[in-house]
Amino acid sequence: MNQTGENRPHQGEGIERVPRHIAIIMDGNGRWARQRGLPRSAGHAAGAETFRRIATHCRNLGLEHLTVYAFSTENWKRSQDEVRGIMLLLEKYLHESIEKMEKDRIRLKILGDTSALSPGLRELIGRTDTIARRLPDCFQANVCLNYGGRDEIVRAVRRWKAAGPEEELTEQALSACMDTAGIPDPDLIIRTGGEYRISNFLLWEAAYSELLFCETLWPDFTEKDIDDAITVFRSRDRRFGGVKA
Numbered sequence: 001m002n003q004t005g006e007n008r009p010h011q012g013e014g015i016e017r018v019p020r021h022i023a024i025i026m027d028g029n030g031r032w033a034r035q036r037g038l039p040r041s042a043g044h045a046a047g048a049e050t051f052r053r054i055a056t057h058c059r060n061l062g063l064e065h066l067t068v069y070a071f072s073t074e075n076w077k078r079s080q081d082e083v084r085g086i087m088l089l090l091e092k093y094l095h096e097s098i099e100k101m102e103k104d105r106i107r108l109k110i111l112g113d114t115s116a117l118s119p120g121l122r123e124l125i126g127r128t129d130t131i132a133r134r135l136p137d138c139f140q141a142n143v144c145l146n147y148g149g150r151d152e153i154v155r156a157v158r159r160w161k162a163a164g165p166e167e168e169l170t171e172q173a174l175s176a177c178m179d180t181a182g183i184p185d186p187d188l189i190i191r192t193g194g195e196y197r198i199s200n201f202l203l204w205e206a207a208y209s210e211l212l213f214c215e216t217l218w219p220d221f222t223e224k225d226i227d228d229a230i231t232v233f234r235s236r237d238r239r240f241g242g243v244k245a
């Protein structure tokens with residue numbers, strides 16, 4: 001495979017299948033920092049570096065989508081200092097992406113309710129969207145920011161309603177109103193940090209995702225952990241409610 005990840009391995013014969021879409025609840029930044037006697041902000045900075053490495057690795061493996069949970073609709077409950085630190089890191093990341101997206105061939109998309117974000121962040125998101133439109137076939141990194149699964153469903157229903165009464169409410173119609181419209185449902189959802197819950201992540205899209213929980217704190221998560229997760233994924237028997245012939 002070349003460095004740009006354009007020559008994706010095919011999903012079929014002879015080559016081991018990679019999932020199209022992996023989603024990750026990146027948890028454990030705070031505990032990682034505490035173990036080192038550092039402020040929580042240091043954990044978030046280390047976590048941002050991990051995200052960069054893992055996104056590059058997923059692109060190189062030939063995945064189509066990586067979706068990460070960066071900030072939930074509930075994370076505003078944290079101290080002003082912590083929230084401000086996370087928002088600054090996100091701004092820094094968006095600035096870098098604007099510079100590098102075309103060269104890196106990583107199409108960045110922000111999912112969630114961006115209306116509550118600062119004007120600065122919203123402006124950066126607008127610029128990344130413009131660049132992303134020029135990269136239609138690239139590996140896509142979806143960053144969930146001020147994202148909540150319930151909130152996404154409510155906003156989707158509002159969008160559907162705004163489309164007018166003539167459209168019938170179906171699963172397909174609602175999917176098309178989600179932040180994830182056009183993105184295949186995640187094949188695999190990984191949660192790091194040793195908690196065994198979904199914490200309001202991709203509630204609609206996770207209907208048939210395989211789930212994998214690991215103890216590793218997010219800043220310690222490596223490329224090998226992704227490879228191991230894919231090996232576990234391959235061993236799962238996905239039946240989608242049917243029975244094996």
Ligand code: IPE
Nearest residue numbers: 026027028029030031070071
């Ligand atoms: C995940 O790490 C990052 C965010 C939720 C923003 P945490 O900050 O939740 O880390 P822990 O769970 O306290 O260790």
Ligand code: IPE
Nearest residue numbers: 025026027069070071072199
């Ligand atoms: C989930 O982690 C949200 C993100 C990783 C962004 P939290 O640390 O906020 O979740 P809880 O509080 O343990 O459920």
Ligand code: MG
Nearest residue numbers: 027028029193
């Ligand atoms: Mg946490």
